[in-house]
Amino acid sequence: MYYRREYTHAAERHSPSAVRTVASLSQAAQNNRTIAERQIVEGARHLLKARHKMAALLPKGLLRDSAWDMILELFVAQEEGGILYVKQLMLSSGESAAAAIRRIDRLEEAGLIERFSDPLDRRRVIVRLQEKGHEAVLTMLKQVFQ
Template identity: 45%
Template structure:
């Protein structure tokens, strides 16, 4: 708040939308072209692209939220019917390998993801998003889509 000029106050606004408004927003958007699944996938891709642009624009700054990046990457991969290996997910997280592995272990411990042996190469393991995480991600993406339509 110290950066606000005299007399100016910053007000944080939390947008809370009724579930019905979220559903109506998603249904109307889907009716305009595309499915709700397509809207969610597009939103997740846009968020990831924005995070990458931010990293490129602020050279030297570290914006790390490995678990969130992993969740979005897994959501997009699942929507595109692609497998993601543990090593690939670590790399996509932007964190060091050891930090990324700790985040994978934590997501696994709370029942959000599972590691599955790669059928083509048993030395590797793929990471799969479990329904609990997919449902949470879809709920969050629905709120993002509805919020952006309400404000934009």
């Protein structure tokens, strides 16, 4: 009986990140996208996977544009209701931390992305596409996949 009661109380407590994850997934599920819009997001995901495979096969940096990889990562995450942090974006870029931060700085200066503190954990910084960046990626992906 004691175990069951403690288990129930533990199940009622949720971490802030778990609550945010559920809220993000819920938001993504509520998006009423057309089939064409879903195909564009799926195409972006496949394009990103292909770019990662290509980067693994070729010498480092030969045919890689980390800014484009970052933009694609942000687009897919945002369309699926996810959140990306600076550290995740740096890791997905395949560049050194300093080079990745310079790219993030340039993308932000161009008005394509924005950074802001995570309200649940001030040590982390959230990155997302601004409207200008989202429209640019969407326009390009429509040209590729439609």
